[in-house]
Amino acid sequence: MAPAPSTYSVITLNINGEKYSLPVDHRTTLLDALREHLDLTGTKKGCDQGQCGACTLLIDGRRAVSCLQLAVAAEGREITTIEGVAEGEQLHPVQQAFLDLDGYQCGYCTPGQICSALGVIEEHAAGWPSAVTDDVRPEAGPPPLSADEIRERMSGNLCRCGAYVSIVQAVAQAAEAQTTEAEAEEAAA
Amino acid sequence: MTTTTQATAVTGAVGTAHTRVEGRDKVTGAARYAGEIPFDELAHGWMVLSTVARGRIRSVETSAVLRMPGVLTVLHHGNAPRVDSDYVGMLGTPDPTAAVFQHERVPHMGWPVALVVAETSEQAREAAEALVVHYEEEPHDVTFSAGHPDAYQVDGFMPAVTEKGDLEAELAASALVVDAEYTTPEEHHNPMEPHAATALWDGGRLEVVDSNQGTAWVASEIANMFSLDPASVRVRSEHVGGGFGSKGLRAHQVAAVMAATGLRRPVRVVMTRRQMFSLAGYRSPTTQRIRLGARADGRLRALDHSSLSLTSTVHEFVEPSAGVARVMYDADAHHTANRVVRLDVPTPTWMRAPGEAPGSFAVEAALDELAEKCGIDPIELRVRNEPETGPVSGLPFSSRNLLACFREGARRFGWADRDPRPGLRRDGRWLLGTGTAAASFGAGAGPSTAAMTAEADGTFTVRINAADIGTGARTALTLVAADALEVAPDRVQVRIGDSDFGPAWIAGGSMGTRSWAWAVTAAAGELRERLALNTGIPPEGITVRSDTTAAIGALAQKERHSFGAQFAEVAVDPATGEVRVRRMLGIFAAGRIVNPLTARGQLVGGMIWGISMALHEEAVRDRASGGHYGADLAGYHVAAHADVPLVEADWVDDPDPDDPVGIKGIGEIGIVGAAAAIANAVWHATGVRHRHLPIRPDRVLSANSAGGSSA
Numbered sequence: 001m002a003p004a005p006s007t008y009s010v011i012t013l014n015i016n017g018e019k020y021s022l023p024v025d026h027r028t029t030l031l032d033a034l035r036e037h038l039d040l041t042g043t044k045k046g047c048d049q050g051q052c053g054a055c056t057l058l059i060d061g062r063r064a065v066s067c068l069q070l071a072v073a074a075e076g077r078e079i080t081t082i083e084g085v086a087e088g089e090q091l092h093p094v095q096q097a098f099l100d101l102d103g104y105q106c107g108y109c110t111p112g113q114i115c116s117a118l119g120v121i122e123e124h125a126a127g128w129p130s131a132v133t134d135d136v137r138p139e140a141g142p143p144p145l146s147a148d149e150i151r152e153r154m155s156g157n158l159c160r161c162g163a164y165v166s167i168v169q170a171v172a173q174a175a176e177a178q179t180t181e182a183e184a185e186e187a188a189a
Numbered sequence: 190m191t192t193t194t195q196a197t198a199v200t201g202a203v204g205t206a207h208t209r210v211e212g213r214d215k216v217t218g219a220a221r222y223a224g225e226i227p228f229d230e231l232a233h234g235w236m237v238l239s240t241v242a243r244g245r246i247r248s249v250e251t252s253a254v255l256r257m258p259g260v261l262t263v264l265h266h267g268n269a270p271r272v273d274s275d276y277v278g279m280l281g282t283p284d285p286t287a288a289v290f291q292h293e294r295v296p297h298m299g300w301p302v303a304l305v306v307a308e309t310s311e312q313a314r315e316a317a318e319a320l321v322v323h324y325e326e327e328p329h330d331v332t333f334s335a336g337h338p339d340a341y342q343v344d345g346f347m348p349a350v351t352e353k354g355d356l357e358a359e360l361a362a363s364a365l366v367v368d369a370e371y372t373t374p375e376e377h378h379n380p381m382e383p384h385a386a387t388a389l390w391d392g393g394r395l396e397v398v399d400s401n402q403g404t405a406w407v408a409s410e411i412a413n414m415f416s417l418d419p420a421s422v423r424v425r426s427e428h429v430g431g432g433f434g435s436k437g438l439r440a441h442q443v444a445a446v447m448a449a450t451g452l453r454r455p456v457r458v459v460m461t462r463r464q465m466f467s468l469a470g471y472r473s474p475t476t477q478r479i480r481l482g483a484r485a486d487g488r489l490r491a492l493d494h495s496s497l498s499l500t501s502t503v504h505e506f507v508e509p510s511a512g513v514a515r516v517m518y519d520a521d522a523h524h525t526a527n528r529v530v531r532l533d534v535p536t537p538t539w540m541r542a543p544g545e546a547p548g549s550f551a552v553e554a555a556l557d558e559l560a561e562k563c564g565i566d567p568i569e570l571r572v573r574n575e576p577e578t579g580p581v582s583g584l585p586f587s588s589r590n591l592l593a594c595f596r597e598g599a600r601r602f603g604w605a606d607r608d609p610r611p612g613l614r615r616d617g618r619w620l621l622g623t624g625t626a627a628a629s630f631g632a633g634a635g636p637s638t639a640a641m642t643a644e645a646d647g648t649f650t651v652r653i654n655a656a657d658i659g660t661g662a663r664t665a666l667t668l669v670a671a672d673a674l675e676v677a678p679d680r681v682q683v684r685i686g687d688s689d690f691g692p693a694w695i696a697g698g699s700m701g702t703r704s705w706a707w708a709v710t711a712a713a714g715e716l717r718e719r720l721a722l723n724t725g726i727p728p729e730g731i732t733v734r735s736d737t738t739a740a741i742g743a744l745a746q747k748e749r750h751s752f753g754a755q756f757a758e759v760a761v762d763p764a765t766g767e768v769r770v771r772r773m774l775g776i777f778a779a780g781r782i783v784n785p786l787t788a789r790g791q792l793v794g795g796m797i798w799g800i801s802m803a804l805h806e807e808a809v810r811d812r813a814s815g816g817h818y819g820a821d822l823a824g825y826h827v828a829a830h831a832d833v834p835l836v837e838a839d840w841v842d843d844p845d846p847d848d849p850v851g852i853k854g855i856g857e858i859g860i861v862g863a864a865a866a867i868a869n870a871v872w873h874a875t876g877v878r879h880r881h882l883p884i885r886p887d888r889v890l891s892a893n894s895a896g897g898s899s900a
Contacts, residue, residue, distance in 0.1 A: 007258075025311045036310060041225035042218020044430070046381045047462040051822040054381055082218035095216040099208055102786050105794060106659030107215030108381040108430025114216060151830040158822065160381045160431050161659045162794030162801075164833040 011075050015040065016084025024071045031055045033071035034081060042082035042111045046158070053157035056112035056119075057081045063119035065156075082111035085118070094118060094174040103170035105161035113157045117171045120153045121145075121178060145175050202668040202678050203850065206786035210664045210683070211428070211657070220428045223400035224385035224459050231387070232261055233310040234448050234458035235317035236440065237303040238467060239295045242815025243329035243533045246293040249303055250321040257319065259312035261452055265303040266290045269447055276413045279406050279695075280437075284504040284536045286468065287438045288414060290447070295324060296502045297535050298816035299467025304444040306456055329533035331815045333499050335370065335476040340497055340530040345507030347527075347544075351515055351581045354522030356480075359491035363482030365562045366491075371479065371551035371880045373864075374807040376472040378540050379827055380658075382430020383462060384469055388445035389455035397424045399442055402432040403695030405654045408688035410438040411446060426686040432658040432696060434539035435469045466820035470538030471808065473498035473508040473529075477551040482520075487563040487570045489520035494552060497528045501536040505529065508537065510548030516629050516750055517552065519580035533815060539697065541798055542857040545630050546864070550802075550882065553626035553865030558878060566609065567625055567869070568595050568754075579748040587749045590778030591627060593841045594754035598625070598776040601839075602756040611876035619760035621771075622874025628753035628862035632703070632780060632845060632853035635694030636738035639708035641670070641716050642730040648680045650730070651712070654693035655685040655705040660856060661787030662702050668783055669706040669850055673713030691734075699751070699854030702783065703845075704737070710849045711735035744847055751779035751843075751858045755796070755866035761874045763893055766886030768871055770800050773836045773863070778843035780853025788855055792838035795859015800836075801828035803864035804883050 012021045013033065022037050031048070034040040043066055046054030050068040057066050058080040085092045094117050097103065104110040124145050129136040132152045133143045143149060150168045159167065214220035239246075251263040269290035274283050285291075289301045302322055307313035342349040360366060386399040395417065401407045401424070408424040411417070429436065441458040448456040460468055475498050482491030498508035511525040540546070560567040572592060578585055599605065607623055608614075614621040639653040651670050657663040663683055671678040684690070694704035712735035719731055756774040761767070775796050782788045805826045809818045818824060838859065844851030864882060872878050877892040 025309060027311045027315075032310060035225065039227055040218075041221055044222075044382070045224075045459075046383070047822050049462065049821060049823075051462075052381065082216075086217055091213070091216065098216050099212040102208065102790050104212075104215055104659075105661070105787075105790055106381065106429060106431040107211075107220055108222060110215050111218045147835075151833070155829045155831040158381065158827060158829055160379055160433075160827060161790075162797030162828070162833070163790055164797060164828075164830050165793055165836050166790055168830065 009072055011072055013071065013074055013079060014077065015079045016081060026072055028071045029067050030069040030071045030074045031066040034066065040081055040083055044108050044111055046109065053116060054109050054112040056115045056157060058115055058119060061122065063116055082115060085114060093177050097170035097174040101166045101170045101173065103167040104163050109157060109159045113159065113167055116154055116157045117174065120150065120171065121175045145172065147172065202671040203783050207664055207668055207678065207784050208786065209661060210667055222382050222428045222430050223387070223398055223426065224457060226387065226398050228387060228389060228455040230454045232306050232308060232452060232454055232456045233313040234304045234306045234445060234456050235313035236301050236444060236458065236464060237305060237317050237320050237322065238464060239298060239300040239302050241295055241324045241326045242298040242331060244295050244324045244326040246295060246302060247323040247325050254305060254316045254320045257312065257316045259308035260316045261306045261308065262448065263303055263305050263320065264290055264444065264447055266293050272414045272443065273416055274414060278410050278413055283410060283414065283438060286503065286536055287440050287443050289440045289444050297467065297533050298814065299535060301440045301444065301468065304448060304458065306448045306452065329815045331532050331534050331810050332812055333474050333532060335497060337530045340528045342526060342528050343505060343507050345509055345527065347509050347512050350526045352524050353581065356491055356493055356522040356524050359522035360480060360482040363490045364485040365483045365559065367479065367481040367555050367558045367562065369479055369555060369558065369880055371477045371554060373475045373547040373550060373882045375474045375810065376540060376802065376806045377466060377808055377825060378433040378435035378469065378471070379465065379822065379825070380431030380433055380435060383460045383465055384436060384439055384441050385457065385459040386442040386445045387455055387457040388449035390449065390453065393421065395422045395446065397442055397446065399424055399426050400429050401426050401436045402656050402658055402697055404656065404686055404688040405692045406695050407438055407442065411442060414443060415446060424688045426656060429656060429658040433541045434543065434697065440468050462822060463820050466808065466817055467535045470536065472540035473500065473537040475508055475510050475547045477510055479551050479555040481555055481559050483559055483563060485563065487559065487565045487573050489518060489574055491522045492518060492520035493524045495526045496548065497530065499532050499534060499537065500529050501534055502531050504536040506537050508547065509544035510551065512544045513548035513552050515581040516579065516748060517627060518574050519576040523580055541795065542630060542860050545857065545861045546802065549626065549628060549862045550864045550868065553862050554868050554880065557624065557869040557872065568599060568604065571595065571627055582748060584746055584748050587747045587845060587847060588843055589752060590841055590843045591752040594752055594776040594778050597841055598754040598756050598774055602774045604756070611873050616760065618762050618764060620763060620874040621758065621760050622870045622872065623756065623758045624866045624869030624873055626755045626862035626865035626869060628755055628858050629750045630699055630858040630861055632749040632751050633698060633700045634707055634741050635700050635704045636741055637693035637704045637708040638691040638734060638736045639712045640690065640732055640734045641712035642732040643716055643720055643726055644730045645726045645728050648682065649674055649676065651681065651683045651709055652690045653685060653705050653708060654688060654690040655701060656696040657685060658696050660696060660701065660791060661784055662696065662705065664787060665702050665783040666705055666709055670709050670713060673710045674717065699856040699858065703848060703852040703854050706850045706852055707737045707848065708735050711737060751777060751853045751855065753777035753779065753858050753862065755862040757866040757870045759867060759870040759874055761871055761889060763875065766889035768804055768884050768889060770867060771834050775838045775859060777838065777840045777858055779840060779855045779858055780848065781844040781851030782840055783852065789838050791855055792859040793836045795857065796836050796838060796863045797828050797833055798860040799863020800832060800867065802860065802882060803867035805832065807883050
């Protein structure tokens with residue numbers, strides 16, 4: 001039975017570069033819209049109240065917990081979920097690093113950790129300081145992306161299996177690879 | 190990317206690092222967990238839990254809720270089908286909490302009283318929250334304390350009491366005595382994936398897609414409870430988002446089956462994170478008294494360990510913390526006892542290293558206190574008390590490489606340079622200290638069956654009812670099968686998590702991979718014999734089955750355990766009370782390591798649970814309401830990235846001589862002793878003994894001001 005018209009709307013979501021039109025209950029979170037309406041179950045529900053980070057995805061390139069976002073409020077935004085991170089068969093370097101370094105165990109927090117890591121690498125490159133950054137003056141530029149910086153910036157993503165050590169190594173490795181690649185491109189240009 | 194994939198037949202897959210075979214699915218979001226398999230006509234169930242801690246349900250006001258949009262049914266004790274909870278299953282009698290809606294009694298806060306089923310999850314949730322339940326409240330008792338008058342001794346999974354020698358006489362004759370009480374709080378598993386089940390009837394069979402630690406186990410429990418032919422129940426659980434002991438038969442599966450049966454359509458029930466705090470089991474708090482009496486050289490004359498845990502009024506579960514010393518240390522007089530008290534609280538259950546985790550905190554912290562009193566290095570104290578045989582059983586150890594772990598750990602951690610005096614080292618505002626502790630956990634195997642098929646295309650398919658709850662079992666079994674067949678791992682496909690594959694041990698007791706690997710090895714042996722006949726492989730392949738029941742039953746009685754040595758360095762800020770772990774090292778003797786990549790992660794994960802146990806985790810119950818404060822992941826903090834420094838785990842050579850692959854099991858030992866090592870390091874940093882977990886900032890601060898041990 002469809003909900004009453006006054007309690008739902010037909011919305012269009014832009015997810016991983018594709019447009020999806022769907023009727024949603026106004027109470028439906030972005031997380032539930034993905035999981036229960038669009039069969040995009042890669043984004044996980046760990047607590048449904050913004051405390052664990054399992055549902056982290058990117059909205060307009062920035063990290064967000066999708067359980068605290070209403071689907072109707074996500075119209076017109078560019079949403080990237082874990083399903084949109086790889087380029088076809090080619091894993092993103094962050095995904096590859098998680099796989100190679102065993103940055104997970106049960107895998108349930110992993111999509112959120114990976115999306116969060118994508119955000120961390122971008123935020124760091126853009127010069128955003130964190131709570132453990134020594135010199136937060138804008139002219140100081142980005143601090144080195146040390147293990148402590150990664151731990152602080154990733155702390156919104158819980159991993160109950162305790163894969164933190166290898167997650168931090170995976171994020172560091174992927175960030176390093178990205179920096180090296182960017183420098184190589186700059187040198188070539 | 191795999192590191193061992195080779196084109197030609199090889200052995201040596203076991204012991205070589207291999208990335209997870211399902212890894213690509215996990216990093217791309219393609220791996221589907223229990224609540225993520227789509228079904229046509231799926232309805233959503235939402236559980237309603239009691240808001241009183243003791244009493245009876247007077248009425249469930251369903252009529253208004255049944256008129257709400259999309260609501261299909263409300264199940265409660267007045268209309269739910271009767272089920273049978275009076276049976277003995279694979280692991281004993283069921284916790285009646287899972288036998289939902291059978292009577293009007295409410296034995297604790299958060300008891301399941303109704304299930305609301307609706308077309309959408311939003312409708313189900315709104316209706317569940319709107320459902321009015323009237324209760325007749327009765328006074329409750331949720332206060333756990335060492336002196337509770339109703340405590341009693343109970344056997345559980347081991348004898349309640351072991352006694353040897355005259356304890357009081359040996360204590361009186363001891364040159365040095367430690368007599369201290371240690372407490373650990375209520376702790377919750379909190380796997381990242383909440384418990385979820387979808388039930389449906391398909392062609393006369395009941396199918397449950399679930400998140401659990403053993404599908405054959407859960408299927409047999411459901412068959413028992415609903416009085417069904419076991420062959421007519423199928424439970425699948427392909428990917429499981431963590432378990433840690435909490436994922437067996439629980440209220441959500443039973444409620445889903447009831448609703449799917451009544452509505453004749455698939456019904457999914459998912460626990461909310463908050464519901465998990467009363468429905469998913471937990472580790473009981475403990476109060477433990479330890480008395481150690483020693484000669485001047487540190488050798489024990491007397492050892493007394495008495496532990497009290499709690500259970501619910503509906504089911505008896507014992508946290509057997511006093512079992513630790515039965516394996517670890519001998520004394521002329523050796524007494525251990527587990528007691529339990531029934532309170533108006535949910536039923537506790539197995540949680541990672543049940544017994545050993547809280548028990549090792551008390552025993553290993555008490556030994557550190559004894560080392561201080563004797564003026565002996567803590568490792569040397571353990572060397573002097575290393576038993577030849579099982580302290581209680583007198584049985585030989587299958588292997589006991591504890592001292593090898595300490596030697597290797599001490600070398601790598603830099604223990605030799607340690608000044609034993611507390612409170613001397615500073616780094617700015619931080620006081621620094623190091624600590625160590627021993628670890629042990631039982632090494633067992635449970636009967637399992639496996640099927641192995643030589644396919645016509647030259648590959649092999651293994652079907653075994655294993656569960657990979659993050660342990661890497663799927664990958665480990667692939668490596669074991671590859672070696673047993675003498676082929677490359679990429680020619681082996683291992684299928685798990687389906688009760689139709691036949692009975693097998695669960696992912697529990699650190700016994701999963703060992704039990705399953707045994708069955709896989711046995712099947713491979715038989716399959717190779719069949720293939721040696723060179724009769725050719727028909728299109729359907731050649732399939733053999735194995736059953737390890739007889740082989741495991743024939744194992745000689747021995748003390749069979751993994752061992753380990755834990756090391757921690759901490760920094761304590763005496764001004765704020767903050768404790769930070771700076772580094773940890775664990776060296777383990779835990780059988781042959783099948784996959785070093787995933788094994789290291791699992792051991793490190795256990796040690797991180799130790800950090801979390803030592804410093805963070807504590808579920809606090811409100812005496813007035815009988816419920817929790819902050820029953821969620823904000824109110825109940827588990828170690829996050831920023832809490833975890835460089836944690837390293839490694840191992841010494843320790844193949845089990847009686848296991849076909851040499852495996853012992855590694856799921857639990859990582860947490861054992863870890864909290865004690867941290868607490869001992871906090872003493873070394875500050876000079877204050879913290880005997881109550883977690884070591885919160887307020888405890889550090891009040892101990893500072895009291896100038897002695899913490900309250």
